[in-house]
Structures are given as C-alpha cells and as structure tokens.
Amino acid sequence: MQKPEARSHQDCVNETQTQQAFLNDLDEKLWSAADRLRQQLDAANYKHIVLGLIFLKYISDSFTAQQEKIRAELTDSENPLYLDRTFYDSEEDYQEALSAELENRDYYIADNIFWVPPSARWQALQAVALFNTGTELPWGGKFAGVARLIDDAFETIEKDNAKLKGVLQRISGYGVNEDTLRGLINLFSDTNFTQPTYNGTPIHLGAKDILGHVYEYFLGRFAQAEGKRGGQYFTPKSIVSLIVEMLEPYSGRVYDPAMGSGGFFVQTERFITAHQGNINQVSIYGQEFNPTTWKLAAMNMAIRGIAYDFGKHNADSFAQPQHLDKKMDFIMANPPFNVSDWWSESLADDPRWAYGIPPRGNANFAWLQHMIYHLSPKGRMAMVLANGSMSSQTNNEGEIRKAIVQADLIEAMVALPGQLFTNTQIPACIWLLNRNKARKGEVLFIDASQIGYMKDRVLRDFTLEDIAKIANTFHAWQKSQGYEDQPAFCKSASLAEIEANDFVLTPGRYVGTAEIEDDGIPFAEKMQNLTALLNEQFKQSAELEAEIKKNLGGLGYE
Template identity: 50%
Template sequence: MAKAPVKENFKDTLWKACDKLRNNMDPAEYKYVVLGLVFLKYISDSFEERYNFLVEEGEGYEEERDEYTAENIFWVPKEARWSEIVKVAKTPEIGIKIDEAMYAIEKENHSLKDVLYKVYSNPLLDKGKLGELIDIIGGINLQSKDEKGQDILGQVYEFFLGKFANSEGKNGGQFYTPECIVKTIVSCLEPTKGRVYDPACGSGGMFVQSEKFIQAHSGKVGDISVFGQESNGTTWKLCKMNLAIRGIEVDLGEEPADTFTKDQHRSKKMDYIMANPPFNVKDYWAESLDGDVRWKYGTPPEGNANYAWLQHMIHHLAPNGTAGIVLANGSLSSNTSGEGDIRKAMLEDDIVDCIVALPDKLFLTTGIPACLWFLNRNKNNPKHRQREKEVLFIDARKMGTLVERSLRVLTEEEIQKIADTYHQWRGSYNGDGEYKDTLGFCKNATLEEIKNNDYVLTPGRYVGIEEEEDDGIPFEEKMKTLTAELAEQFKQSRELEEEIKKNLKALGFEM
C-alpha cells in the first residue's frame, strides 16, 4: 500500500479538533469516545482492505469469516463497518448506530467480549459534534506509515493516551506511564523470548514497547507470551483495545481484579516483569494477605504497598528471570514498619541488580521523586558477568530535557546511556567498551559498602559528586576575585541599609 502523505502536526491538529468537540464531557469520559472510534475505524480499515483483496481474487470468499480470522483480522459484520457508520454520521441516530456496531463486533469476536465502549448514545454527547469527529477520524488512514516508516495508528493511540493522561491530571496515571520510562526499562531488560508480565498493566504500554523492541531487533513477536493484570475495569478495557489493534495477544485474566487479593496468574513464573505500580498505596491490605506465600522477605506494612509489589514480582520471577519496576524514592531508604528489614533481606539474598535514580518532572501525574529497581533472580547466570553480592547504582537525576514547564523527558541518547551502562556492568553488552565506575553517574557497590550505609539504596550515596571541569584559573586567583566581589556586595548592603534608615526617619520612625 502506498504511503499516505502525513503532515508533521497531524496529531496536534486532531487533538485540538477533538478538544473543541469535547463540549461538556470531561476527559475521563471523552477519551473512550475518541479511542473507541479510532479502534472501530482501524479494525474496519483492516477488514475492508482484506475484503477488497478477496473481491479482486474473484473466488467469492469475501464474506467468509475464516478468510479474515486466518489473517488475524477481526470479523466486522456489515452493519458495523466504517462505511455504514459514515452513511448516518450526520443524523441524530448516529450514537445509537455506533453502540449497536460495538455490540455486533463483540458478538462476532469472542476476545473482545465486554471490552468495547458503548457510550455513544449518551445524551451528554452532542450528536452533531460526534458526526464531525467521525469526519476527522475518517480522514486518517490508520493503515499507513509516515515518512519515517512509523505506523500512524500507534502514533495516534499513544499520543491520545498521553494527552488524556495530562488532561486528567493525577487520575491519568492509572493508565499511562511516560514513554521514556517504559523505553528505559525495556532497553535494560531486552525482552526477546519467554513470558512478559506486568501486574499493574494500565493501558499496556510495557507490552507495546516490548513489541517495538523485538521488531527493531529483527526478532519475532510470537516468541513472547504476554500476561498482565489490572484492577480498574475501564483501564482493563483500554488495555485490551490498545493491544488488540496492534495484534498483541495478551492474557489479562478473566476480569479486572486486584493483583494482591486475586492473583490471576498465581501459578505462572515469568521471564521478564516490567511494571509501574501506583506509588505508596495505603489501602491495599486485606486479611487474606496475612501469611501470604509471596512475603518471602517479610510481611509488608499494611499502610504502604511498595514492598508488597516488589515481593509479588519476585515471587513470579522464573529461575533466570529479571524485573524492572518504577517506585517512589522512599522505597530506597524507608525503615517504616519493617521495610528496612525487608530491603536488607532482599539484598542479603542477592536479588537486587541495579537501582536508577530518575530526574524530576518525568510524570504528568505526580511530583513524587521516582526510581527504577532492577531485580535478577540469578546473578550467577553464566551468560553474564558474575556480580554476586554487588549492586549497580546509576544517578540519572541530571538527565532529561524540559519539553514543558512541568514535564521532562529522557532523550533516546540518555535512555541508551543508561541501558548501555547496565549491560556493560552485567557483561551482556555487544558494543564497544567495558564497564567503569563514573564519578557522579554510576558505581558498582559491594554488599559490604551497602551494609555500611545501613542498606539504604539511594544512588547519590554511592556514585559521589561529579568533579567540575578545571577552567585553568589558579585557586588563589579565584579566591581573590570572589573575596573582592563579596566585599563589594557587603558595601552595597550597608549603603542600602543606611538608605532605608534615612527613609524611615523621614516618615517619623527610628530604628
């Protein structure tokens, strides 16, 4: 298929148009309207492309369901196809028509049962503006590639997820993890074969980036099996849709459910675990969790789930499994309610591989400082350098570029630097260079060093402070200049003080 011309700002144009059409629905509701239509348009485009191919073949198979399912294309009944939706886009019945289309698609595709949003007949949704939105989305060829060869569908979906997360503020974080953080975890773990798991999967960003990594390295997406769990019902549906349009098969369990109290992958061991669980959750505990087999290193405090998440993931790691987890910085040093003892036990058992301190303002939804924990079930794996009783610390707090006043992103080069450092340290790096400690950035610390720091894992304690570049000016000369400047500032301060006193006296006040 020929590439359709794509303007560089088409996503922003689409967002602005959709924002105007939003009317009086808040982003939490409106995102389902937009993303649902994008989903419907995409699967209809895929269907009609295959349909036209079969018509050209002239064998009369264009209405044979198996001709589509064999190619991993969703079967779209006639009344649900985009061409049929467009016919009634300008009528008051358009909302009912779309809801009926969603029901029809679910009925014909078991994997989408109870997944699609049927919200289009909502009285709050202006039907005239809904018709305009259909025109806008209808003008985008979601099957095409842009001039860089990237899929338009993926760009639209990821762009909207990020925009809606921003619009919703704190609540948006439940379904969206910043792309640069996901890329960092994926680049460090390099999931290529085996089971990939996210116990707090949101809209499925970890899985999408894993697929992109595999494709970029000429691997086969079918070599990984994807497992996830999500407790929020609407986010669970969003994940299903996000992965369905990309052809990623995923086991999200039978239903949305709490990972701690209803672990839907209880018996499975995973090769790669990647997660951004909610930070510092206070109300996760239930009586059924008392004495749980997952608490290998100690019972986590009932008022904070950080160490419950860590131990849940360790429990699910395969013998050679690795994990990358985003957590609040407090997890690195807290001693509250036995957390310090759990961290000590984890370190003594040699499960902690690497800690990365992240820069601030990476998250749209929280200002809490964050870090990455990398865990390794087998640090004596013969495929890697032996790092028994050692932990790599990376301080990336000076990295990142501000793209908005309150939002920072890691560049591709910075992500690669973190990943390369980790792989060099592990001995799994195929490029040039050997691992070396870098003052102010990375440090290989022994368990004895960590013990001397009371098992605190804050990278700044270990990497040291980067030396400033020598400007060639002798110290004595610098001090002479600084002293003169300070004397001048003191003089100006005294003059200002006398001027203030003078003005106060003129007003009848004495000091």
C-alpha cells in the same frame, strides 16, 4: 535492476523530522476536534467516545490493508493462494468466490490482524451515519442514530471476538449531540492515514503506525486532562522505553500486574519488531484493578493484534491475583506509589511475603514481593517505585530491603529525574532484579536524576540518546565489556559496600559527585581573587546608581 541509492545521514534526519512534524500537526488537529466534546462531557467520559472511534478506525484500517494484501495474493498466478478464474463458469461466479475468500477469517488471524465484521467496518459506518432515522440498513434493521450505530458496531465486534466481551464502552447513554458524532466520524475519515503527506512531502508511515501514535497521544492527553486520577493508566513513554531497552524481552512470558493501558506490552512489541524478532514468541499477561483502565488495555492489545491474558475481569492484584500459578520471564510495572489502603487480613500468611510482611500502610514492598514471587528461575524484572523505597527504615521496610539485597536479587538501581509523570511530583526510581544475575554479589547504581530535558514548563522527558546512555551502561556492566565507573553517574558496588551503607540503595550515596578539574590554583588564592572581583563589582554598582540618580535629578525626578 538498479540498486536504490544509499541515503545520507542527513536525509534520514530530515525524514524523521518531517514525520514528527506531521504527527505533531495531526495530534493537535484531532485533539482540537475531539475537545469539542468537552462542552458536553468531562474528560473522564468523553475519552470513551474518542478512544472508541479511534479503536474502530484503527482496526478497520488494519483490516482493509490486510484485505488488499490477500486480494493481491488471490489474484497473483505465481502465488500459492491464487484463485484460478478458469475453474469458474462465469465472471460473476469468480467474483463471488473471490469475495467469499476475502471474508475468510483465517487469512486475518494468521497474521494477528483483528477480524472486523462487515457492519463494523469504518467505510460502512461513514456511509450509514448520514442516513435518516428509520432508514433500512444494508445489513438489516433500521437506522436509529449515530450513537446507536457505533454501539451496534461494538456489539458485533464483541460477538466475533470473545476476549473483548464487556470491554468496549457503549456511548448511547452519554447523550452526545448526533451532529458532533458525525463530525468526529468525518474528521477521522478525512484524515489520510494510508497515503499521508506533509507540505507536499510523502510520509513513509503506515496507517497502523500513525493510528497507534494517535491512540497513545490521546491516552497521554486524557491523563493530563483528568489530572492525578487519569494518570493512573499512563506511564510516560520514555520510562517504558527505557525499561524495555534494559530488560530486552525477546521471548517468554511478559507480565505487568499494574498494567494501566498496557504501555509496557506495546513497547515490547516495538522492541521485538525493531530487533527482527517475532511477537508470537512472547506471551502477554497483565492485571488491572480499575475497570475502565482494564478495558483500555484490552483495546490497546486488540488494535495491535497482540494475544493476551488479562484475566476474566478487572481485579486487585493482591486480593484476587489472576495468574498466581504462573512464573514470568519478564516483569515490568509502574504500580501506584505509596498506596495506603491495600491490606486485608486474608493476606496475613500469603506465600508472596518471602522477605517479610509488608507494612499495612504502604504497598510499595507488597508490589515488589508480588513480582519477585512471579519470577521464573531466569526471570528479570524492572519496577518503578517512589524514591523512599530505597532508604525507608520504617514499618519493616528496611528489613525487607535488607533481605532482598542479601538474597542477591538486585541487579541495578536507577534514580530518575523529577517531573517525569503527569500525575505526581514524587521522585521515582527503577528497581531491576534478576534471579540469574551475571555478576553475583554486585549491584549497579545509576544516577540519572540530572538527565533529560524539559519538554514543557511542567514535564521532563528523556531523549533517545538519554535512554541509550542508561541502557548501554547497564548492558556493558552486565557483560563486563567496556564498563567503567563514572563519578556522579554510575558505580558498581559490592554487597559488602551496600551493607556498610545500612542497605540503603539510593544511587547518589554510591556514585558520588563529578570530579572537578584541578586548575592548579590554591583554594585560598581563588577565594582572595573572587572576593576582590566581588568588591570591584559592588563599587561599579554604587557608581552606576549615583549616575542614574544624577540623571533623574536633571529631569526633575529627585
């Protein structure tokens, strides 16, 4: 057997660019089609229809791929699962036995593949969507319209998957035109997720990867369409990736008490897979107050086959904590900034406020202490907060921050650039805490406020290289291997230095400014030269202006 030829770096780059171009075109195609619903519903409502259809297509494609894999194993005489034809009296008996085996739930659940009942599989929906009202359905009952068909599929899925009970949003009540729904079903059906090509070039991405990308893309676009309120469930992928790369959650309990649509959990799965780990070695815990967002998170986990515990329902993490008795190994969160209406008197003597009672008018330090409370003895956490949390001295915030610093829990502070979020222009930072720090009595400060690029006129983003630079700097510092302070970027500071700065944690205060190379020219001489140059330019400008006026005068425009 010949070994495959080694691929060049440029081949890999070209393939990545082709994949991205394919995904970009697919995104716009699907979004343009889905946007037809805008004429009938606002973004807050039509997202349920679109994401519901993506959910059905996603789980159905994953199920079908697993079914084909099982079929291959059952018909392979060298495989332990082989179903021997000679044990059956007829071909018909054998095919019945094969079909029965293919419907064995254990084969799917064992590989974290979502079980999809026959009447909810995409092929069945696609075929039945063209029926006339009143036509007998293959699984019983009569066809009552496309919306009812989709809702019945959701109902069947919830019956077979108890965790999704009450999660899948029904769409019959929205009154969407039946032809519009048929068009969306046909659009998703016509898109080749299993053998995609782009300009004739095969795309080496699985259906699950493509549909997962589409799902995340739609979440982001809906967040933009809904503005501030929509953005509450969507954290930029680059920030999620950065935090996961810094924390490296290989195994243990992973928790997000303000989970939105579950982006941190999805990225955790990707991180583990990319590092040849096992997703079954992590346990996912989350909580979310918004009922719609709580449902989106549950769907996001279900389509990826990730086991999770999000509590029995949506709930307030402060007033109704769903996992108060659990200690977590990794906590990642992007809670809403500067929430003012979070307090209730029942929280006055709460054991979570170990470092001071948070101000009633701002939940930032309530979130911080809630997460610290949940950390296991070796637990690590990363939390996105507004920049004000690093320096505010009002309403006991300064004292709480001081107590946390003195407890030597803070491992690193990262200042982020502006314009990263769809729903707020408030500058943000990342707090990284660790109950088992490798470098006691020190804190790493990273100023990433000048890193990144403008991906459009309003939003900034990180490249993979940007994420690697920050994460690698953090890990090099943790391990004391190859780390050096870099002016204007990173600085390792002692607790004594932080105390000398009144326990303010703004990275810019510690990292300083970039060094300017000395060219040997004295400042006074530089200033003299610059002044002479400026005067010469003023003179040239006056001469040019006089020439222009002279020419205009010759044309009769004086």
